Amino acid sequence: MTVASPSTEPVVITGVGAVSPLGNGFAAIADGLLAGCSGVRAIDPGAAVREHRQFAAPVAEIPPPPEGYGLDDATFAGLGRLGRLCTSQVAHALVDAGLRPAADRLRIGLVLGLGAEHLKIWESDFLAGGSLVFEPHCDDTLVHRVAGLLHLHGPAVTVAAACASSGYALAIARGWLRAGWVDACVAGGCDVLGPTGLAAFYNLRALSRRSDDPALASRPFDRDRDGFVMGEGGACLVLERRSAARDRGSRIYGELAGVGMSSDAAHMVTPCSDPTEAARAISMALCDAGITAGQIDYVNAHAAGTPVGDVAEAGALRLALGPAVDAVPVSSTKSMSGHLVSGAAAFEVVACLAAIDRQAVPPTVNLDHPDPQCPLDHVPHTARDRRVHVTASNSFGFGGSNLCLVIRRAA
Amino acid sequence: MPTFPTSDESVGAACGVACHALVEAPLADIPQLRDGPVPPGGGTLPPRFLRHADEQTVVGMRAVLEAIAVRRAGPIAGAETDFSTYGVVSAPCQPGRVAAAHSFALFGSGGPVTVSPHIVPQCSLHSIAGAVSVALGMHGPNIGTSGGPQALGEGLLASLTLLNTGPAATHATPGIWFVATAWDGEPALDREGRPQERSFDPPICVAVAVALTAAATATASRLVLRVAAGCTMPRQPKTATRPADAIRRFAAALSAIQSNADVAGRWSHTLPGIGELRLVPAVAAPRRREAA
Numbered sequence: 001m002t003v004a005s006p007s008t009e010p011v012v013i014t015g016v017g018a019v020s021p022l023g024n025g026f027a028a029i030a031d032g033l034l035a036g037c038s039g040v041r042a043i044d045p046g047a048a049v050r051e052h053r054q055f056a057a058p059v060a061e062i063p064p065p066p067e068g069y070g071l072d073d074a075t076f077a078g079l080g081r082l083g084r085l086c087t088s089q090v091a092h093a094l095v096d097a098g099l100r101p102a103a104d105r106l107r108i109g110l111v112l113g114l115g116a117e118h119l120k121i122w123e124s125d126f127l128a129g130g131s132l133v134f135e136p137h138c139d140d141t142l143v144h145r146v147a148g149l150l151h152l153h154g155p156a157v158t159v160a161a162a163c164a165s166s167g168y169a170l171a172i173a174r175g176w177l178r179a180g181w182v183d184a185c186v187a188g189g190c191d192v193l194g195p196t197g198l199a200a201f202y203n204l205r206a207l208s209r210r211s212d213d214p215a216l217a218s219r220p221f222d223r224d225r226d227g228f229v230m231g232e233g234g235a236c237l238v239l240e241r242r243s244a245a246r247d248r249g250s251r252i253y254g255e256l257a258g259v260g261m262s263s264d265a266a267h268m269v270t271p272c273s274d275p276t277e278a279a280r281a282i283s284m285a286l287c288d289a290g291i292t293a294g295q296i297d298y299v300n301a302h303a304a305g306t307p308v309g310d311v312a313e314a315g316a317l318r319l320a321l322g323p324a325v326d327a328v329p330v331s332s333t334k335s336m337s338g339h340l341v342s343g344a345a346a347f348e349v350v351a352c353l354a355a356i357d358r359q360a361v362p363p364t365v366n367l368d369h370p371d372p373q374c375p376l377d378h379v380p381h382t383a384r385d386r387r388v389h390v391t392a393s394n395s396f397g398f399g400g401s402n403l404c405l406v407i408r409r410a411a
Numbered sequence: 412m413p414t415f416p417t418s419d420e421s422v423g424a425a426c427g428v429a430c431h432a433l434v435e436a437p438l439a440d441i442p443q444l445r446d447g448p449v450p451p452g453g454g455t456l457p458p459r460f461l462r463h464a465d466e467q468t469v470v471g472m473r474a475v476l477e478a479i480a481v482r483r484a485g486p487i488a489g490a491e492t493d494f495s496t497y498g499v500v501s502a503p504c505q506p507g508r509v510a511a512a513h514s515f516a517l518f519g520s521g522g523p524v525t526v527s528p529h530i531v532p533q534c535s536l537h538s539i540a541g542a543v544s545v546a547l548g549m550h551g552p553n554i555g556t557s558g559g560p561q562a563l564g565e566g567l568l569a570s571l572t573l574l575n576t577g578p579a580a581t582h583a584t585p586g587i588w589f590v591a592t593a594w595d596g597e598p599a600l601d602r603e604g605r606p607q608e609r610s611f612d613p614p615i616c617v618a619v620a621v622a623l624t625a626a627a628t629a630t631a632s633r634l635v636l637r638v639a640a641g642c643t644m645p646r647q648p649k650t651a652t653r654p655a656d657a658i659r660r661f662a663a664a665l666s667a668i669q670s671n672a673d674v675a676g677r678w679s680h681t682l683p684g685i686g687e688l689r690l691v692p693a694v695a696a697p698r699r700r701e702a703a
Contacts, residue, residue, distance in 0.1 A: 006576045109684065116535040118505050118558050126515045133512045134604070136597030138505060138654065141559035147684075155685040157565045160536035160555035168554050172569060175576030181423055181638055181685055196514060199523030200531045259578050261552035263498070263544045268532045277550055288578040398532045399541020401553055 006178040007241070010257065012410050014250040015097025015238030017089040018350050019190070021057035021231050021337055025092065026253070029347075030354035033362040034383040038215040038336050040229050043193070055214035056193050057231030057338025065091030068100075071149060079145075082120050085190045086112060086146050089236035093186055094150070097238035098250060101151045109154035109182035111173045112143045112236075113165030113189030115342040115397075117158065123194045154182045160342070162397025163302070165189050166234055167345025167405055171259045173239050183244065188346035190234030198230060204269065206306060218339075219366035220303035220332035221310050221374045228304035228334065234343015235350045242410065253353045258289025258392075258406030266400055271309040278316035278402045282394065285404035286320075291390060293324035296406075298361045298386075300348045300393040303332035304339045313394060314374035329386065331364040331379040345395035345403065352391035352407045360385045423638035423686065424575040427693065429586070429622035432477035433662035436470045438598055438606055438614045445469045452480035456546050463529040464542060465510060466616050467503045467592040471539045472546065474620035475588055479547075482622065494622070497586040498551025498573060499540040502566025504593035504654045505558060507534025513604030539590055551584045563591050563657045564682045571636050574625045585625050591661070592618040593654035617655040619662045632668045632690050639686040664690050 018025060021039025022032035032039075039057040062084045064076050069091055079087055090110065094101060101108050122133035147156040155176065161168045166189030173187035201207050208227040210217040218229040237253075245252055260281040264272035272278070286293060299317065303310045318325050333351045340347050355361055360383045367380035390408040395401075436444055445461045448469060453476035461469050483492050510530055517525035532538065537555030544553040552573060557565035570587045577583055595615040598606040606614070623634065652660070657680070664678030668690050680688040 107684070114558075115537065115555075116507075116531070118536075119507060119511055119530070119534060122508070122511050123515065126519075131602075133508060133515060134600040134602060136599055138560050138597065141557060141561070144559070144561065144683075153684055155568060155682060157569055158536070158557050158559075159569060160558075161553065162532075162535060162537060162541075165537075168552070171577075172572050175572040179423055179572075179576045195523065196518050196526050197531070199518065199526035200514075200528055202523065203526055204528035204531065261498075261573075261578070261584075263550050263553045265495075265544050265548045265550050268538075268541055268545055280550075284578050397537075398535070399537055399553055400545060401537070401541070403552075 007180060010242040010255045011174045011177045011239050012242045012245050012255045013237050013253040013353065014240050014245045015093040016235065016253060016350060017091065017093030017096060018235035018347065019059055019062055019085055019089055020233040020347055021059060024063055026350065029350055030358055033333055033336060033351055033354055034358055034360055036336065036363050036365045036382055038365060039231065040214045040218055040338055042214050054198060055211055055217060055229065057229060058193055059233045062088050064088065066095050069150060080121060080124055081192045082117065083142055085192060085233065086142055087149060089188060089190060089234065090146055090186050091150055093236045093238045098248065099184060099238065106183040107154040108152045109173060109176050109185035110143055110147045110152050110156040111169040111185060111187040112158050113160065113169035113342050113346065114142065114158050115160045115162050115165045117142055120192055120194060123196050161401035162399055163341055163344050164395035164397040164401045164403040165342040167395045167403045170237065170256060170346060170349065170405060171261065174256050174259065177239055177241055184238060184240045186236050186238055188234060188236030190343035191232055191341040193230060193232045201230060208305065216366050218305050218335045220305040220335050220364055221370055221378060222367050223369040223371045225305040225307065225310065227306055229338040231338025231340045234340050235346040237346060237349065252410040254356050254407045255410045256405065257408045258285040260284030260288060260404040262402045264400030264402065269398055271312045271396065272400060273308065273312055275312055275316035275319050278313065278396060279319035281402035282316060282320035282392065282404045285392060285406045289406040291406065293321035295390050296328050296392055297388040298355050298391045299328055299330045300351050300391065301330050301332045302394040302396045304334050311373045314376055317376065326377060328377055329361045329379050329384060330376040331362055333362050335365045348393045349405060349407055352393050355388045355391055356409050359388055361388065422635055424571040424636040425633050426571060426574045427624035427626060428632045428634055428665060429624050430478045430482040431619060431621040431662060431665045432474050432481055433619050434470055434474040434477060436616050441466050441469055441616065444473055448473045448476060450477050450480050452483055453477060454479055460546050463533050465507045465534050465538060467506045468539045468542050470616040470618040471501065471590040471592045471620065472542060474618040475543055475590060478620045478622060494588065495548050496551055497549045497588055498584045499543045499549055499553040499588045500556060500566050500570045501537065501539035502556045502562035502591040503539055503558060504560060504562045506536065506538060509598060509600065509604065509606060510534050512600045516602060516604045539592065543588060543590060560651065560654050562593065562654060563661060564680050566591055567634065567688055568682055570623055574623060583625060587623045589621045589623055590618060591658050592616065593658055595655035617658050619658045632665065633693055635689050635691055637686045637689060668692060
């Protein structure tokens, strides 16, 4: 009995389904990111907390799946906000890739990065007057419901690593493709805003309290940053082996060329001030992609805007990239999108694809006074035109999860 | 009906099983376990490490510590006991419901200031994996999986994926601590989120911890993924097993195969959309075949 070694054939991205505070779909999001738009604004979180002025980066509209998926309006509406986001992103990614699951008889897998699906569903039900959280139950998870609704016949798994969740989903999907277990795989993730989640992060002192002008609140790497701004939405991407994508004549957005993963094993909440393990994840991703630090054209930083986390990431980049770090543009698109939590990593892969597509690096808006403790080649306020072939995207999460993905222009 | 080819190509992935432990804790016993989770020979934890942890994290951590104690005392020569390079994959079933209910009740009466900041890091899907990684100093990837009734299969599939198809070989994860947890009888909660007393059939939290290794050395059994050809697998298994019972059966099979190789192959677990998992004795361990 033998086990086949995984293929080393490149895995490429052929479809994007994204719903975000900056708009929906690849083109709108790329436009927004490169124009330096902010999706952060004052929100009404509901009667229970109306006395507090709150701000976040909400999604304005969740588009229903395109016609032909057999989903009527009532079924879609009944999915709840998180379910609608997931279903919409997956369906639009498949359409963008030109795949028709019901007709094409492909084994299409689904990996969703959802950090706390159950908490979101219980919260939504509770706020609507329900009692689900108090009652014993064991319902199927969204990933299986979405796979069933969209006729995906491959394996389906939910993964979670806090703010790195949707990036781990992409890593797992690449593994399935390299192993030959699926013909194509949709992977990514998303998150939704909710009042108890906002309150928990606020009470954790992780959120910015700069409520006077919400659009200025998310300021990664800035000397005056004071926490992150929560957002909602995310992205799901269709991954395929390059030969299959070429055979179909698909548009190839880029290649998921490298994956690096590690854990700080330091603290459940506080970012680790020792950059060793985060740097190891970055180095691992570069090695996996077969590139050197000097070949990176852009780094999309995790940088959420927390005082400790941004400094730790700058240290990790310097440790991993060495002297080459001074010539690599680094930006945090969370300055515009807010922190999409479970959906952040996949959304930021879309930002990397936008940089590759438009040959320009998206900016870090609100970066008025770069923190001297974060000495990097920042891209403040406005996008920078440059050749972008190879990008890296960092994601770090509670529980000490570190993830780096290398995305490059497809050969 | 799905069919499983018997040719070499049907084996999609495999890993070693180094050790395991099953823990069952009634709800009433969990506070004691929270204060003192470490069994004899199970190492040490930072003081009061689990004070804010979800019940499934407490019992899952105990299972890992018991398995480590088994490994340290085990009969297998050369057995690894340094797990600092291992990753952690957890597969809970609806974790954090008790804390979430309490938090929502407080929010409803007292507003946002009453919401505990611990609910996010301690009640998320990856909280068990994060806690095990932090407490025991494991620097491989740590992720949560599933959260629903199919947690055992989803978690094992994710573990096999990380062990068999991860980054380049020089950075491959050498092992994964896999931790599956579920309630046998979910606790009923009052409107303040407090578990209601039940004199009969009390809720029991069940956890299995398994050390999975990429290498075949020093293991008694192997976990094998057999991939079914074509899109013939049903979306859902025909007969759904309760999550706690699925964990017990998996642990029982692991114990049986360690003591008697004749039971090999009796445990299988259907993975919708891909194939099935089986346990085999280590002597029949699959060899890796280089891709053409």
